Structures are given as C-alpha cells and as structure tokens.
Amino acid sequence: MATMENFKCMMCGYEYQELVEEGEDKERSCPKCRSNSIRHLKNRPSGDNTDGKSKKVKQ
Amino acid sequence: MEEVSGYIGNFTITIRKKARYVDTSVCNACAECANVCPVLKPDEYQMGLSTRKAIYIPFPQAVPCSYILNMDDCLGNNPIACGKCAEACEQDAINYDDEDELIKREVGAVIVAIGLDVYDPTEMDEYGYTRYDNVITSMEFERLICAGGPTEGHFVRPSDHERPKRIGFIQCVGSRNPEIGRPYCSNICCMNTIKDTLLLADHYPDVQCSVFYQDIRAFGKSFEDMFQRSKEAGTRYIRGLPGDIEEDPETRNLTLIAENTTTGQIERHEFDMIVLSVGVVPPKDLAKISGLLTLSKTSDGFFMESHPKLKPVDAPTRGIFFAGFCEAPKDIKDSVCQAGAASSRAGALLNKGQVQVEAITSVIDADACRKCGACAPVCPYSAIKWKKGEVAVVIEAACAGCGNCGAACNFDAITMRHFTDAQYLAQIRAILAEDPQDKVFVFACNWCSYSGGDMAGISRMTYPASNRLVRTMCSARVSEEMVLEAFRCGAPVVLVSGCHYADCHYINANRQTVKRVQRLWNKLEKAGVRPERLQLEWISAAEGQKFAKVMGQMEELRKTVTKEEIEHAMEALKPKPRKAKKEKEAAAVTG
Incomplete structure (x- = not known):
C-alpha cells in the first residue's frame, strides 16, 4: 500500500511530499537541487520538535 | 529452489521437485491419455495460439519425453471427477497421489541462469x-x-x-x-x-x-x-x-x-x-532468487555482477555466478560465453578446494558481545550467525568486509580488520586537530565516492581544498559514533558519501547508511545542532563532476556555520561514559 510521506532536502531546505510504496527501495534525490541528503520527516506535523518516533499516550 | 543456507564452498540447497502425476520411468509418450482428456487449455509454449490438454508434453523437445498432468487444469483428483487418463494408460503411469518432493543438495558453488x-x-x-x-x-x-x-x-x-x-x-x-x-x-x-x-x-x-x-x-x-x-x-x-x-x-x-x-x-x-x-x-522469479541468495539488482531489475569489467560473471555474494539474461539482456552467443565463463569460475573454485579470504573481514569479540543480535540482520551477505542468547559468529568465508556490522554494534564488540573503529577515530582526531573550522570532513566509500574524487582530480576539475577525505570500504562502515566524533572535534560540516543505490558493491549495505544518517539527523536536532551540517551524497566513480560540485556545495555550507555553532556541537555531543574503552584504544593508536 502506498502512503504519502513528507521529505526535506537537507541541502536546499525544500520540503515535499511523495507517494511511498510499502517496502520501496528507491534512491531519493531532491526534485529541486538533486541532492541526496533527503530527510524522511515521518509525517509529523509542522512545528513538532520530536524525532519522529510515535509516543505512547497515557490513558 | 525453496531454501539456501551456507556460504561459498558449503551451500545447502533445498529444491522442490514438483509432482508430475505421471511416472516418467514407465510413460512411453503414447498420447493415449491426452487423446481422452476432455480439458482444453491455451498452450503456453505456443503463446496461446493453439490448445493443449490437461495432460500434455510441455514442448516437443522436452526432457524427459513423458507426459505431465497439470493439476490446476485437471477436473479433479480428490475426489476423482474424471479419471479418463488413468483408465486409458496401459502402462499404469498415472498416479493421482503423487506429491511434491523436497530434495537437499550440498554444493560448493551456484550458477544462476534463470533466463528472462x-x-x-x-x-x-x-x-x-x-x-x-x-x-x-x-x-x-x-x-x-x-x-x-x-x-x-x-x-x-x-x-x-x-x-x-x-x-x-x-x-x-x-x-x-x-x-x-x-x-x-x-x-x-x-x-x-x-x-x-x-x-x-x-x-x-x-x-x-x-x-x-x-x-x-x-x-x-x-x-x-x-x-x-x-x-x-x-x-x-x-x-x-x-x-x-x-x-x-x-x-x-x-x-x-x-x-x-x-x-x-x-x-x-x-x-x-x-x-x-x-x-x-527480468524474470518474475528474480526477486525470490535474489532474496534466497542475497543478490542485488541494478536499476533495470536484473542481477548485479560483482564488477562490470573485472568480475562480470561473479555475484557480489562469493560462490555464486551468473549466466545469461538474468544478469543483463544479451544474445545467445554472449549467453553461451558467459555460461562457459561461469562454469569455469565455479570449476576453478571447486578444484582449488579452499577459499582465500580478504584480510578485511569482521571479527567479533565474544567477551564484549552482548548477544543483542543487532549485527546479524544488517549483514547483506548473511555472514553473521546469531541465535537469541548466543554470541554472534562471523562466517569469514562469506564476509565481504563492508563493515556494516561494526557500525551497527553498539557495544564495540565487532572489529573490522584494517579498518577498526580506533583507527578511524584516530584519523578523525588527527585531521581535525588543527583549524577544524576550516575543514569539511568527508567519509568516502572506497569503490565509488573516493574514486569519484580521483576522477575529479585526473579530469583537472577544480574544487575547494577544504575537504578532508577518509576512505571507508562502504559508506555503511560509517558509524554514528564516527560522525559524532567529527562534530565533537569541531568539524563544521560532515559529508557521508557512497555508491548510488544500484551500484552498491556490498549488495544493499548503503541502505543502512541512509537509516544511520536519518537517525543522526534526529539526534543532532535533539541536541540543538543544525542537522543540515551532516550531508549525504551518492557519487559514482565516473561522477568526477558531481564530486567537484558537491565539494563546492559543502564549502558554501561550511561558510554558514558559525564558531558558536561549532562550539555548541562540541559540547552538546560529548561522549557518554561507556565510550571510554574505545577512546583509550584510539589514544593508543594516535600514540
């Protein structure tokens, strides 16, 4: 199943979304500057300063 | 092929021999069974342009020349809904109770020739x-x-x-x-x-x-x-x-x-x-075979050879060779040539009776190993054997020396011969001992990025002289600790560079590089260090121009890093106490 994921280029700062297939093995490069320094933002909302890991919520 | 275990010279292969439902030793291909079979199906061999029966000879030159019953097409054998072929067979060759057979073979080498x-x-x-x-x-x-x-x-x-x-x-x-x-x-x-x-x-x-x-x-x-x-x-x-x-x-x-x-x-x-x-x-079975034999694929989807010029029939996993289309599209003549070469390579290996191993394999310190098993899954060659509660063991004959396991081990229990952690830490400290703020620290993989730098040099391309390269066999050898140490020593920018995905010389080890760099970006951000100071690039041996361009970009990035940022990183990324042992070793190497 494909999901829409957030990525950020660590060279030029360009943020973009891309469909990612499950188990996909693909070399990523920035659509703008072609750099390979692509950070997977793990679908966190903007302004979230966590490391992208899911947190347990206390009941 | 159902299962493969072992390594060069010692493979154990489990093969599934599918049930034919016809005893080949007695079938005389008289065609009586096919004549009475009521089922008609498109003939795959004739590209669906004619039909065949449920019991048939796959193609005229088939060996053995005997009939085969396709149970998916047959009207049913349990309970028997038709049974006409068995009635017609005078040789009693038809056996509806036939079952798949699993055969185990011990082999020293494997030639992959799965076609297209x-x-x-x-x-x-x-x-x-x-x-x-x-x-x-x-x-x-x-x-x-x-x-x-x-x-x-x-x-x-x-x-x-x-x-x-x-x-x-x-x-x-x-x-x-x-x-x-x-x-x-x-x-x-x-x-x-x-x-x-x-x-x-x-x-x-x-x-x-x-x-x-x-x-x-x-x-x-x-x-x-x-x-x-x-x-x-x-x-x-x-x-x-x-x-x-x-x-x-x-x-x-x-x-x-x-x-x-x-x-x-x-x-x-x-x-x-x-x-x-x-x-x-590429054949549809290619992915399965790739998984069983730990082989890598090119971007076209065919198997990748160990080296396109020097080892064109060898797989990256030792003891495995390619012949024909599965490696790349080629005509009959080239396929025959490659098959001859593959069988010669396999023959030479088997005749030798022993395997010579490069002296850059990994060694596990049994005393330091915490039996966590983090090393085993990252090995692209399945060269590390580990069971829960047991110390991991490296099969040296299968180890190719990428160093991925060494980078994955959190307890300093794995040493890669000639490329030890202590040696790397000593290099990092020596390079950044003076004026670190003026330097871009680069980890470059031996096969691609480092050669890309050579290509830039011999092509007389100009790029800033601020970069300092450290050669690693694979980008996956670069541990988180090595990158952090570079920042601790005052490096304004660290670049990790390796082969493109399709070119990884250690099957798919550089995927671990990506995971490691992702984790490092998160760590740096948590520590209040600008994660952009760590960069990742794939540079092939032919991409001298890209190497020069990236070095220019790194220099531009370096100029944006302030003295305060460097000092903050040096303080924020200070090592935890358990790294003391490795530090002692590094100090000993530095002398």
Whole structure:
C-alpha cells in the first residue's frame, strides 16, 4: 500500500511530499537541487520538535 | 529452489521437485491419455495460439519425453471427477497421489541462469495489441513461422488465416522507454527482427516487410552483413516509431501512423499484419532468487555482477555466478560465453578446494558481545550467525568486509580488520586537530565516492581544498559514533558519501547508511545542532563532476556555520561514559 510521506532536502531546505510504496527501495534525490541528503520527516506535523518516533499516550 | 543456507564452498540447497502425476520411468509418450482428456487449455509454449490438454508434453523437445498432468487444469483428483487418463494408460503411469518432493543438495558453488520474461505490450494501448487480432508480438511470430508451431510453419494472420502480404515490424516495444519504466535496450530485438525479415523473404518472396525503428543496433559479428542483406531483400527501414494503429473493421487491415524522423513527415502505412518487437524483462522469479541468495539488482531489475569489467560473471555474494539474461539482456552467443565463463569460475573454485579470504573481514569479540543480535540482520551477505542468547559468529568465508556490522554494534564488540573503529577515530582526531573550522570532513566509500574524487582530480576539475577525505570500504562502515566524533572535534560540516543505490558493491549495505544518517539527523536536532551540517551524497566513480560540485556545495555550507555553532556541537555531543574503552584504544593508536 502506498502512503504519502513528507521529505526535506537537507541541502536546499525544500520540503515535499511523495507517494511511498510499502517496502520501496528507491534512491531519493531532491526534485529541486538533486541532492541526496533527503530527510524522511515521518509525517509529523509542522512545528513538532520530536524525532519522529510515535509516543505512547497515557490513558 | 525453496531454501539456501551456507556460504561459498558449503551451500545447502533445498529444491522442490514438483509432482508430475505421471511416472516418467514407465510413460512411453503414447498420447493415449491426452487423446481422452476432455480439458482444453491455451498452450503456453505456443503463446496461446493453439490448445493443449490437461495432460500434455510441455514442448516437443522436452526432457524427459513423458507426459505431465497439470493439476490446476485437471477436473479433479480428490475426489476423482474424471479419471479418463488413468483408465486409458496401459502402462499404469498415472498416479493421482503423487506429491511434491523436497530434495537437499550440498554444493560448493551456484550458477544462476534463470533466463528472462518477455515484455507484455498490453499497457501500450496505442499499438492495439489487445484490440486487434492481427497485431502480434515477435514471440507469437516465432511460433507462427515455426514448422513445429500451431500452423506447422504456414505463416497466416490470426483474423482470417490468410497469408499476409504486407507486414510491419515495430521496434523497441517495451525497451528504451523510460515512460513505462524500461529505459534499457533489450539487446536482441533488432537482430531478431532482421532475422525475421530474412526468413520471410526466403519463405515468401512476395511479402513486403517494413521496419519502424529508432536505432538499429547491429554491432555483433556478421550482424551488419545480415542487416544489409535484409535491406537488399527488399525490407524497408523507416526511422520513427508509430504513434497510433487503426484497424479497418471490414478487411481487418491495419493502418499505422508514424512520423518518419528522416523526412520529418507524418506517414500512414497500411499492413495486413503488425509484429511488435517486444523487449525483455527480468524474470518474475528474480526477486525470490535474489532474496534466497542475497543478490542485488541494478536499476533495470536484473542481477548485479560483482564488477562490470573485472568480475562480470561473479555475484557480489562469493560462490555464486551468473549466466545469461538474468544478469543483463544479451544474445545467445554472449549467453553461451558467459555460461562457459561461469562454469569455469565455479570449476576453478571447486578444484582449488579452499577459499582465500580478504584480510578485511569482521571479527567479533565474544567477551564484549552482548548477544543483542543487532549485527546479524544488517549483514547483506548473511555472514553473521546469531541465535537469541548466543554470541554472534562471523562466517569469514562469506564476509565481504563492508563493515556494516561494526557500525551497527553498539557495544564495540565487532572489529573490522584494517579498518577498526580506533583507527578511524584516530584519523578523525588527527585531521581535525588543527583549524577544524576550516575543514569539511568527508567519509568516502572506497569503490565509488573516493574514486569519484580521483576522477575529479585526473579530469583537472577544480574544487575547494577544504575537504578532508577518509576512505571507508562502504559508506555503511560509517558509524554514528564516527560522525559524532567529527562534530565533537569541531568539524563544521560532515559529508557521508557512497555508491548510488544500484551500484552498491556490498549488495544493499548503503541502505543502512541512509537509516544511520536519518537517525543522526534526529539526534543532532535533539541536541540543538543544525542537522543540515551532516550531508549525504551518492557519487559514482565516473561522477568526477558531481564530486567537484558537491565539494563546492559543502564549502558554501561550511561558510554558514558559525564558531558558536561549532562550539555548541562540541559540547552538546560529548561522549557518554561507556565510550571510554574505545577512546583509550584510539589514544593508543594516535600514540
């Protein structure tokens, strides 16, 4: 199943979304500057300063 | 092949021998069973142009020449719904209770020769393969013109069984087409079409053939001669691939619309039949075999060899060799050459009786190993054996020396010979001992990025002199600790660079590099260090220009890093106490 994921280029700062297939093995490069320094933002909302890991919520 | 374990010289392979439901030792291929079988199915060997029974001989030259019962097509054996074949067989060769057999074999080497699949042109709707009966593929053409084919060699068109007089061939269907994800040349289609036109000219001199192409690639021995003979035989070669095909509903003739790129004119050509010269694709079993034998694939989807020039028949996993199409599209002659080379390589290995191992394998310190097993899953060669609660063990004959396990071990229990952590830490400290703020620290993999730097140098490309390269066998050898140490020593920018995904010399080890760098970006951000100071680039040995460009970018990035940022990183990334042992070792190496 494909999901829409957030990525950020660590060279030029360009943020973009891309469909990612499950188990996909693909070399990523920035659509703008072609750099390979692509950070997977793990679908966190903007302004979230966590490391992208899911947190347990206390009941 | 169901399962593979072991390593070079000591593979254990489990093979599933599928049930035939016919005893080959007594079947005399009398065909009585097939004569009474009521089931009719499209004959796969004849490309669906004729039918076969549920019990059949797969193809005329099949070995052993005995019948096989396809249980998926059979009306049923449990309970028996038909049973006519068993009644008809005088030899009592039919056994409905036959079962698959698992066979184990101990082998020293494996030759992978799983062949190819043919491209299915259904998705290229402009050619109307599924809409028009008289549009056929080159494989179907082979069956139609073959004496052993469904028409016994009488070449007729499918719609009315009349002999076609005007035949169009369209080249590069499913090849050299990035839009459908197949950018590669299939190698064999041009010569196959040329052969077909000569065959038609020989059998039916009144047939007019036209070939629509983008390039004719006739580079093998005598191939150009064949091409010229085809032209002399009257075949027209028109440069330009068609955009559309229309069918006359009455005559079922086909009109092909194409731009002749030589004249620049849009042309319409009418044909009785059109043959799509389909390309080749990696076999569908390739992914399974790849997983079983830990092999890597190129971007085209074929198996990747150990080295394209120096080890063209060796797989990256030692003891495994390639022959034929599974490695790359090639013709019969090249396939035979590669098969000969592969068998020679395997023979040499087996005759030697022992294996020489590069002295850069990993060693596990049993005392330091915490039995966590983090090293085993990251090894691309499955060279680390680990069971829960036990110390991991490296199979040195299978280890290729990428160093991925060393980078993955959180307890400093793995040492990679000649590329130890202590040596790297000592290098980092020595390089950044003076004026670290003026330096860009680069980890470059031995095979691609480091060679990319060489290429930039020998090509006389200019780039800033601020970079300091440390060579690692693989980018996956770069541990988080090594990157953090560089920042601790005051590096303003750290670059980790390796081979492109398809070029990774250690199967897929550089995927671990990506994961590690992702984790480092998160760590740096948490520590209040600008994560952009760590960069990742894939630079191949041929990309000297990219190397120079990236070094320029790194220098620009370096200039943006302030003294305060460097000092903050040095403080924020200070090592935890348990790293003391490694530090002592590094200090000892630095002397």
